[in-house]
Amino acid sequence: MRPEMNLRISPRTVQQETVGKLRLAIFSGVFQPGSRLVESQLCAQLGISRPSLREALRSLEAERLIEIVPNRGPSIPALSWEEATAIYEVRELLEVEAAGRCAARILPEQVQALEKSLVAFEAAAASNDSAAQVMTAADFYSIILANCGNAILEEVHRGLLARISFFRGRSMSLKGRAASSLAEMKDIYEAIAAGDVKAARKASKRHLLKAKAAAKISIESVT
Amino acid sequence: MRPEMNLRISPRTVQQETVGKLRLAIFSGVFQPGSRLVESQLCAQLGISRPSLREALRSLEAERLIEIVPNRGPSIPALSWEEATAIYEVRELLEVEAAGRCAARILPEQVQALEKSLVAFEAAAASNDSAAQVMTAADFYSIILANCGNAILEEVHRGLLARISFFRGRSMSLKGRAASSLAEMKDIYEAIAAGDVKAARKASKRHLLKAKAAAKISIESVT
DNA sequence: GTCAACCCGATTGTCTGACATTCTTTCAAT
């Protein structure tokens, strides 16, 4: 009777594992926008069967991370500037609201968590690791959303997160954007820590406007 | 030169068909909250294979209409009043914004479409067909969201629609709620048709507050 | 040479069947 230290709290299924891997791959730009994902290839690469892969693809489809057209299969959707604008507008709705709610109900230990993530972003911003910048920035907002007191708001935002991160990655590569972003996020943090709802909303809105402008520049420079 | 009447209706796949059927079944309360969905049974009832069913279930899981716990399978989540509140709050954010935007940019033919859907809801409200009421009410808001000029706003709302419809079904069964709802929706319609942004936002907000109150009553009466 | 029809390979949609793993429930032993 060997004491198998098998404390798997949540048994990661192949499906979950696959969704995670593909999400990360899409997020880090392994697949070009518009490119098609061939099932048999993915199966081979991931070492899984088609049914399992297809289940994972359905999950990703629902997240809008891929598109599945009947008889043509899954592909990476191309993001237009128009769509980016729409996303930033919805982000504004959601994040401004979340920041305000968060400021109204924040607890000390959550403030600490926020500060910690801000420090992490600061470190990332100092480096040139844009992936780390994107991740830490996402963390910062995730904490806010997680503490806004509305699980649906958080859920909806998470549904947008992949695409948000995509744009964030682009705009962070602009010179000076990370530093500027850091300052804006500090404003948000301070307003929340102070419990100032109005200031939190305002800071959040200002941050988004600037992020949007940065994203526009970075996108247009590519096209 | 004969205009090929081949209006490429997108080929309904078994998966899509199944998602639609199950979604409808969940709305109309065929499954009790908390009850488990046994794959083999569903396969037999729907006349499809397990892989197809499982794909459909993954889609529904992403819509949060069902929950899938590893090794325990899919089940209908029990809806809490807390969650319902959260959904109504997010609905308010989204729909108020959409109604305002819609009022600012509506075109005559879209006004006509809105009116048509309002008439349809009126007919449904007069009858006692609560499924029809839910469907037509969803149509009404779908038109608004589709014409708000922000595809992401529409997408996010659609992601919530399943659960919205669920609550709508509950509250519509309250005596007088359908009629009251009709009056509120008429207000929204008129404000949009008049291009009055402020009035549209206000009417939309009022409608949601009342719907929320009705939902609360209908949920509490069950618990 | 251009354009259209046609055919073929590639890919997807779907099914059947199978098997190991993991619950659940029943039943027996203490």
Added chain:
DNA sequence: ATTGAAAGAATGTCAGACAATCGGGTTGAC
């Protein structure tokens, strides 16, 4: 009654198969 173990049910995953469909290239007609 509590516990534990065995039986049964349901899920997670795979392999393989086949028809329907799509995309691209070749052929044929003008």
